[in-house]
Amino acid sequence: MPSPFIVVPTYSELENLPSFTERVWTVVPDARVLVVDDASGDGTPAWVKAHPRYDRSLFLLERPGKLGLGSAYLAGFAWVLQRSLTEPCGVVIQMDADLSHDPLALPAFLREIDAGADLVLATRYRGGLRVINWPLSRLVLSLGAGQYVRWLTGMPFTDPTGGFKAFRLDKLETLDLSGIHSDGYAFQIEVTHLAWKMGWKITEVPIVFEDRHAGTSKMSGNIVREAIWRVPWMTLRRLGTRASSNVNGDSRT
Ligand SMILES: Nc1nc2c(ncn2[C@@H]2O[C@H](COP(=O)(O)OP(=O)(O)OP(=O)(O)O)[C@@H](O)[C@H]2O)c(=O)[nH]1
Ligand SMILES: [Mg+2]
Numbered sequence: 001m002p003s004p005f006i007v008v009p010t011y012s013e014l015e016n017l018p019s020f021t022e023r024v025w026t027v028v029p030d031a032r033v034l035v036v037d038d039a040s041g042d043g044t045p046a047w048v049k050a051h052p053r054y055d056r057s058l059f060l061l062e063r064p065g066k067l068g069l070g071s072a073y074l075a076g077f078a079w080v081l082q083r084s085l086t087e088p089c090g091v092v093i094q095m096d097a098d099l100s101h102d103p104l105a106l107p108a109f110l111r112e113i114d115a116g117a118d119l120v121l122a123t124r125y126r127g128g129l130r131v132i133n134w135p136l137s138r139l140v141l142s143l144g145a146g147q148y149v150r151w152l153t154g155m156p157f158t159d160p161t162g163g164f165k166a167f168r169l170d171k172l173e174t175l176d177l178s179g180i181h182s183d184g185y186a187f188q189i190e191v192t193h194l195a196w197k198m199g200w201k202i203t204e205v206p207i208v209f210e211d212r213h214a215g216t217s218k219m220s221g222n223i224v225r226e227a228i229w230r231v232p233w234m235t236l237r238r239l240g241t242r243a244s245s246n247v248n249g250d251s252r253t
Helices: 017-027 044-050 069-083 103-114 136-152 184-197 221-237
Strands: 005-010 032-037 058-062 091-094 121-122 165-168 202-206
Touching: 005 017, 005 069, 017 032, 017 044, 017 184, 032 044, 032 069, 044 058, 058 069, 069 184, 091 103, 091 221, 103 121, 103 165, 103 184, 121 184, 136 184, 136 221, 165 184, 184 202, 184 221
Parallel strands: 005 032, 005 091, 032 058, 121 202
Antiparallel strands: 091 165, 121 165
16 A cells, blocks of 8 residues: 555644654654644744655645634645645545644554545544543533534444544545535534445544643634534435445444
8 A cells, every 4th residue: 555645734733743743654654744734833834844854755735824624634635635646645644733643543544444444533432431631621522522423413433523534545535525614523523424424434443542742722612613503514414315324334343
């Protein structure tokens, strides 16, 4: 399988980015990393461009301002899909830069794709709670959001709001992302919902999630409010589409 592409959106993550990339390459030496930076103002573009791996296995997509996590991922996916026309790429992985998503889990994602999964979701909650250093309020919000999503959409996944995922590239290019305008939690849920409704084979990989290493959270009330209304909205919008009789769409447990 060609080396994977890791898309990592950044907004003021320069305190985390050097350790993030080093850890990624320790675990997956041939990984290619695309940083999608929204004018962080902390020197992220300069750091990327000065890196010895720049333009070989470290790439930069710069945007003019903070345009949101969802649109950063969409821009990153489009960039990788375009590049895959000339350079083979089998897997696209999305991760946060703040080290909450442990690169040590990457081989498990790649194994799942090798075994035939179209989309692999990280799960903090299957078979126990694996969240370190989060305030109780944040854990309750995350668990409640997951329950809300399962209840409204019918998706069987144990951690549907997470942002650590791997896509088989030839499936990602079939996904119609043009109708997705959501951000934050809602974006993560909506992409999975679309894939599930299209009958993709979706599996879960257990991870240990740790609160951000350094820097400040971009989580906001708006992100929560957006998820609350978007989940029923996406459910109604795709009501006519059956989730491929749930054979491939079920998470493997
Ligand atoms: N390019 C870009 N990246 C963003 C934006 N908002 C957040 N990010 C990045 O998306 C990832 C997830 O954001 P976080 O702030 O960690 O969100 P979270 O994990 O829900 O919350 P905390 O871990 O508590 O901060 C991080 O790498 C952020 O830097 C944005 O508007 N544009
Ligand atoms: Mg985070």
